[in-house]
Amino acid sequence: MSLREIFTQEEINLYNPAYTGFLFLASLRAYCEVNAQGMHCALPYVVVPMALSPRIADSLPATYRTPIASWVAQQGGELSDFSAMATACIPIVNAATLFMLDRKVIQLTQDAHYLVAQDDLARTSSLFNKSDSMKKALKAANFIGKWFAHSSTVETIYAQLGIRP
DSSP, X not given: OOHHHHSOHHHHHHSOHHHHHHHHHHHHHHHHHHOTTOEETTTHHHHHHHHXXXXXXXXXXXSTTSOHHHHHHHHGGGGTTHHHHHXXXXXXXXXXXXXXXXXXXXXXXXXSEEEESOOOSXXXXXXXXXXXXXXXXXXXXXXXXXXXXXXXXXXXXXXHTTOOO
């Protein structure tokens, strides 16, 4: 599935590396507050598409204590295309990750975990307050980071969401 099958050209333009990188950074900050080891390098490929999807962002559980498997079961078939969406978003996530690495905002450890390298950036940008969808995506990214940090392994998260690495 290509990006154009899922997103409009406007959405593709919106999902530029700075915007999606900021969402990744927000989730990474939330993740690292719980797990100082950092976020496994495979998780941004799930976090970013989930945060970008209004349908998913609107249906996230009220608390991070909700098991991912329970939440997935409650969604019924709503997540049936998530694997394809995550696959289509790989170029977006790659660009966001490189953008953040190049600017030394994040770093990749030898154990393949991302850490926040530079925490000078604001936690939220005024730009996010101008758009409800951007505000919702940022809130979702924060929540997903914390939720995944409290979850089990990356392999389990992928399996529960129906994604094959």
